[in-house]
Amino acid sequence: TKAFFKPTADALGITIKEDTTNGLDDVRLQVTGNAVKWDITELGADECARGSKEGLFEKLDYGIIDKSGINPKLVHDDWVGISYTSVVLIYRTDVFGDKGPKTWADFWNVEKFPGRRALSGSQATETLSVAALASGLPIDKVYPVDVDGALKSVDKIRGHVDAWWTSGAQAMQLVKDGEVDMASIWNGRAGTLKKEGAPVSFSFDQGVLTADCMVIPKGAKNKEAAMKALAMFVSPQLQANLPLYVDNGPVNEKAFETGKIPQDRIKDINSAPENVKKQVLQDAEFWRDNLVEATEKFNNLVQQ
The missing domain is CATH 3.40.190.10 (Periplasmic binding protein-like II)
Structure with a gap:
């Protein structure tokens, strides 16, 4: 306003x-x-x-x-x-120090980065985008998303996800209360946690801009x-x-x-020139045509 x-x-x-x-x-x-x-x-x-x-x-x-x-x-x-809002990777520094997961491939690497994890269960577009990044795709090759490939990537991490959050407030609370050690989260919520003094770290590397x-x-x-x-x-x-x-x-x-x-x-602003180039911009036209089918497949997988 x-x-x-x-x-x-x-x-x-x-x-x-x-x-x-x-x-x-x-x-x-x-x-x-x-x-x-x-x-x-x-x-x-x-x-x-x-x-x-x-x-x-x-x-x-x-x-x-x-x-x-x-x-x-x-x-x-x-x-x-x-x-713009961004989906970013956040982790607790009281668990990892400054050696926490920095990329989505790190987040997917449960051997190197053991710990409790949370991903969005309500925003299929975001989780499929980070899953594509986790599979090793560079940011300029994520779109058009190979939905089945991204779902395979989600399937690899699914058994290690402790919470599938359905709101920004829930994602923030999970991290704040230490119920999870790392999570996908909206940058505004991550920024609030930092301002409140929570032991967390995040960056815009491999963020997903919406x-x-x-x-x-x-x-x-x-x-x-x-x-x-x-x-x-x-x-x-x-x-x-x-x-x-x-x-x-x-x-x-x-x-x-x-x-x-x-x-x-x-x-600290997600769309600052230095930060934009580190992130993937969600393709609105792609999701216009593929959202319904992709969301259905994603929900079926997550609820298994």
């Missing part, structure tokens, strides 16, 4: 009202029922890709929205990236104001506000040139 909404409302002389959403299903219901109440909606990138294919969103005007500085993979006719995106639902009543607001949300100046309030990274790399982000903070 402070990062985007207040400065945008002030600059454009508009009122921005917030609401909660359960995602693409809500947008679909509004659009197909000709009862659109939202002007802008934030979704996960794979949802944006799906909704785009279904024709649920208004076309964006890149004469108004300046896309320079935004990863081209997040710039589409009817959706645009807004922020983008959130914004759309204007088809039939939005305030489409023109929404377009101007979106233009401000993705601008370098407002993108640079994000890390001042949350651990989500800016999608506009020019945010790092504004001087607004303290130098000592940049190294």
Whole structure:
């Protein structure tokens, strides 16, 4: 709110009202029922890709929205990236010192790195991506994911996973309470643990970047104001506000040139130029086409 909404409302002389959403299903219901109440909606990138294919969103005007500085993979006719989260590998330093697992291959190596492990059981896209990295693929070869190959990789570690977490809060609690010694975790939760003084270490090496995106639902009543607001949300100046309030990274790399982000903070931001190149960006179009089948196979494997 402070990062985007207040400065945008002030600059454009508009009122921005917030609401909660359960995602693409809500947008679909509004659009197909000709009862659109939202002007802008934030979704996960794979949802944006799906909704785009279904024709649920208004076309964006890149004469108004300046896309320079935004990863081209997040710039589409009817959706645009807004922020990044990352899945990272975290381990407890009271167990490993500074000799903990640094790569997903290390995490999979139960002989060299014995200990209790946790992986996401609810985010198949993330766990299959790290499983592909664990099998030895370089970050630029993970996508398109060989789903069956990644599932084989998950099968190798499955018997050594003590907890399959289903929420960011649960992942954080498992690590905080020492119920596990290493885990996949969202960078915001990892950052919170560190700030709280927990004995943990993590880096963005082999992280998996996931983008959130914004759309204007088809039939939005305030489409023109929404377009101007979106233009401000993705601008370098407002993108640079994000890390001042949350651990989500800016999608506009020019945010790092504004001087607004303290130098000592940049190294901890997942989308800082030095950190981005160490990570895999989830491919929204790939998951648009493969999510349902891959998730079903993943769930069947994990529940065995």
